[in-house]
Amino acid sequence: MAIARFPSIVIDCPDPGTLARFYGAMLDWKVDVSPDWAEARADYGQCMCFQQVEDYTPPRWPAQEVPQQMHLDVVVDDLDTAEVAVLGLGATKHEHQPGTTFRVFLDPAGHPFCLCVE
Numbered sequence: 001m002a003i004a005r006f007p008s009i010v011i012d013c014p015d016p017g018t019l020a021r022f023y024g025a026m027l028d029w030k031v032d033v034s035p036d037w038a039e040a041r042a043d044y045g046q047c048m049c050f051q052q053v054e055d056y057t058p059p060r061w062p063a064q065e066v067p068q069q070m071h072l073d074v075v076v077d078d079l080d081t082a083e084v085a086v087l088g089l090g091a092t093k094h095e096h097q098p099g100t101t102f103r104v105f106l107d108p109a110g111h112p113f114c115l116c117v118e
Helices: 016-027 079-088
Strands: 009-011 028-031 035-042 047-052 070-075 102-104 110-115
Touching: 009 016, 009 110, 016 028, 016 047, 047 070, 079 102, 079 110
Parallel strands: 009 047, 070 110
Antiparallel strands: 009 070, 028 035, 035 047, 102 110
16 A cells, blocks of 8 residues: 655755746656745656755766755645655654655655755
């Protein structure tokens, strides 16, 4: 039984609108731009999100001195139920929880991801 639908990918960047328009055009997805956040969304619901980060430093791939900068937002129906499920799969709940409509976790390798309700 799946505990979630599909994740949204959230990418840090200096200009969310520029990246959303780029990916929106490349993928033929609808684009929605706010001052510090933008989204490119498929008709079937899949979404790429872009958040503005001050003093952004682009990754230097494949080297790791400046690693890739993104995390997954996973949309769930119920935060409490999903939290129990991901903890059972090996996730760790992060001590810093900055919102009420999402929760931040670390996967078994330490990558952050958020469980979110719409």
